[in-house]
Amino acid sequence: GAVVSQHPSWVICKSGTSVKIECRSLDFQATTMFWYRQFPKQSLMLMATSNEGSKATYEQGVEKDKFLINHASLTLSTLTVTSAHPEDSSFYICSWDRGYGYTFGSGTRLTIV
Amino acid sequence: GIQVEQSPPDLILQEGANSTLRCNFSDSVNNLQWFHQNPWGQLINLFYIPSGTKQNGRLSATTVATERYSLLYISSSQTTDSGVYFCAATGNQFYFGTGTSLTVIP
Numbered sequence: 276g277a278v279v280s281q282h283p284s285w286v287i288c289k290s291g292t293s294v295k296i297e298c299r300s301l302d303f304q305a306t307t308m309f310w311y312r313q314f315p316k317q318s319l320m321l322m323a324t325s326n327e328g329s330k331a332t333y334e335q336g337v338e339k340d341k342f343l344i345n346h347a348s349l350t351l352s353t354l355t356v357t358s359a360h361p362e363d364s365s366f367y368i369c370s371w372d373r374g375y376g377y378t379f380g381s382g383t384r385l386t387i388v
Numbered sequence: 389g390i391q392v393e394q395s396p397p398d399l400i401l402q403e404g405a406n407s408t409l410r411c412n413f414s415d416s417v418n419n420l421q422w423f424h425q426n427p428w429g430q431l432i433n434l435f436y437i438p439s440g441t442k443q444n445g446r447l448s449a450t451t452v453a454t455e456r457y458s459l460l461y462i463s464s465s466q467t468t469d470s471g472v473y474f475c476a477a478t479g480n481q482f483y484f485g486t487g488t489s490l491t492v493i494p
Binding site: 309311313318319320321324366368370372375376377378379381382384 | 423430433436478482484486
């Protein structure tokens with residue numbers, strides 16, 4: 276149980292394009308989910324907390340207009356990196372709060388060239 | 389926010405050896421989890437352990453909430469145990485530790 280599907284697994288895009296990452300819970304529903312970013316050899320840093328039906332809460336230093344979060348339902352959330360640049364290259368991972376632990380997606384490795 | 393520190397930052401073991409990873413947290417937490425991040429980046433949940441001791445095969449974990457630390461024990465290590473181990477604690481959000489990079493050599 277507690278399966279999370281995250282797509283795509285990896286993506287390479289040209290600078291200036293927008294990239295959408297999808298995170299879907301397959302066998303449970305949850306109100307709250309989180310988006311993290313991880314740079315090489317570093318820990319996971321929380322980008323934003325999202326509740327279904329509400330605007331996301333972004334951590335300090337994370338641009339809300341650049342990282343658009345759409346939490347459409349209790350099982351689906353998307354992160355769109357708008358006008359991506361090489362410094363946005365990172366590993367992005369989503370997580371759902373099941374109330375008794377967190378379940379993570381498999382991550383998306385984003386490379387902007 | 390809660391500060392979560394892990395030690396050691398790097399660890400190299402001979403296959404078959406045992407090890408203990410430590411996670412210290414700066415404030416009371418509602419939840420603590422241990423994860424193994426494999427070379428592809430996927431986070432594998434090892435333990436949900438806000439307090440007490442749990443065991444799963446060669447792995448076990450103990451959290452002493454009153455003293456604000458948790459330990460992850462790996463016994464008879466295997467090369468497949470290599471990767472980064474994170475602990476994460478929940479206060480008002482989920483805070484990840486700094487990680488321990490484990491390399492098990494044959």
